[in-house]
Amino acid sequence: MPVEFLGIARTNPASEVTPRPGGPLDLEYTARLARAHEDNGWDRILFAYHSGSPDPSQVAAYVAGKTERINLVVAHRPNVAYPTLTAKTFATLDHLSGGRFEVHVITGGSTADQAAEGDFLAKDDRYGRTREFIQILKRAWSSEERFDFAGEHYQFEQFVTDIKPLTQPRPRISFGGSSAAAYAVGATEADIFALWGEPLAGTREQLATIEAEAAKAGRADRPIIQIAFRPILAPTEELAWEKAEAILGRIKDTAAGAGAGAGRGAGADAGRGAGAGAGRGAGAGAGRGAGAGAGRGAGAGAGRGAGAGAGRGGGGGGGAETGGGGGVGKGRLRSATPENAGSQRLLAAVAAGERHDRALWTAPTGLTGAGDNSTALVGTPETVAAALLDYYDLGVRIFSARGYDIYDDAVDFGRYVIPLVRDEVARREAHERRDLAS
Structure with missing residues (x-):
């Protein structure tokens, strides 16, 4: 199947390296960022969820009117609305967007953020609720007859919705998590299983677990696998790593409350100038043989100082599984031990070293x-x-990707990385077709 790229929808420019310049909802920026993704080869953008953020479904409806092609993935927590209402709301949004809606169902990885909206279920119980929630969405979107549901978390009688999604057979449902309960639910119910970017060995291990859970459930197909990274691009390897270190400094400054000056100094030059030029020259002819020789020597210096700073900040943790960026830019370093398995796995990768495989860097994670x-x-x-x-x-x-300078990095990644990957995947698929035909 073709490769897809998922970007981030944001309602303001804040990130780990950029303090929020104004209020939480900048409509002009929101529309401009969405169009930048659409104009630069991205397939989908994610509207993240956090207990205190603007409502993602309403922001998605606004963006639907400002874009034409890009798919809109709305993150949603089952605790905030009954599934029968959610089914109608999202079916309506699918019509408003011209059939471009998808949903990312979030179980919730932070007990504190769940409690902020009145949800006090234990984590494993939340996964049970998520399973029922997805089952109800699927049934509501397809059933022409009234139906009952009697589960542990939801009970209702004789429901049917007159409005069905424009997308047929229905919008895709994505899901994320890395605990045993998450694997069981996502492998059984989700169309897309989302993971955070780990070293290749850890990712291979997770994919095997998802495959086993899907087989155990008797599922005929398998969920599509999605993985998320933060790209840091520059015209040369040396400049890219200089930019990476500058970004690390900007993260520290912003978290300490000093980002207002740091974001416009040396770090800004490294983060914006280097990224903006990443494609000029470096990406100009980049579409040729990306996969073929791209790895040559790529790992050679990858181990440089691999363990050097692995422990930097590694004791921190504890954020919600928001689906991409909830609460970012609030100027706080996290300090609590993370509850969710995905964060724990990432911190284990940090402890094993800052650099992994061809280009993976864990220092910002720590x-x-x-x-x-x-x-x-x-x-x-x-x-x-x-x-x-x-x-x-x-x-x-x-592939889900979100840079640190949100707008500029979305443009650069779309211009200079997405074509490389698409071209190489197309080349491989054509080669496979020739092999099958011969």
Whole structure:
């Protein structure tokens, strides 16, 4: 199947390296960022969820009117609305967007953030609720007859919705998690299983577990695998790693409350200038043979200082599984031990070293406590494309990417990395078709 790319929808420019310049909802920026993704080859954008953030479904409805092609993935927690209402709301949104809606169902990885909205279920019980929630969505979107549901978490009688999704047979449902309960639910119910970016060995292990759980459930197909990274691009490897270190400094400054000045100084030059030029020259001819020779020597210096700073901030952690960026830019380093298995796995990767495989860098993860998608792929567009193809070889088919300078990095990644990966995947698929025909 073709490879897909998922970006991030944001309602303001804040990130780990950029303090929020104004209020939480900047409509002009929201629309401009969505169009930048659409104009630069992305397939989908994610509207993240956090207990205090603007409502993602309403933001998605606004963006639907400002874009034409890009799919809109709305993160949603089952605790905030009954599934019968959610089914109608999202079916309506699918019509408003012209059939471009998808949903990312979040079980919730932070007890504190769940409690902020009145949800006090234990974590494993939340996964049970998520299973029922997805089952009800599927049934409500397809059933022409009234139906009953009697589960542990939801009970109702004789429900039917007049409005069905425009997308047929229905919008895709994605899901994320790395605990035993998460594997069981996602492998059984989800169309897309989302993971955070780990070293190749850990990712291979997770994919095997998902495969086993899907087989155990008797599922005929398998969920599409999605994985998330933070790209750091520059025209040369040396400049990319200089930029990476500058970004690390900006993360520290922003978290300490000093980001207002740091974001416009040396770190800003490294984060914006290097990224903006990443494609000029480096990516200009980048579409040729990305996978073929891109890895040559790529791992040679990868181990440089691999364990040097592995412990930096590694004791932090504890963020919600928001689906990409909830609470980012609030100027706080996390300090609590993370509850969710995904964060714990990322911190284990930090403890094993800062650099892994072809281009994976975990230093930002250690600094921010792995509360969200935080592992980076560092290098030229060719190196980052080749690193993504390493995950493609494992079975990953959707790549989620979000830079640190949100807008500029979305443009650069779309211009200089996405074409490389698509071209190489197309080349491989054509080769496979020729082999089958011969």
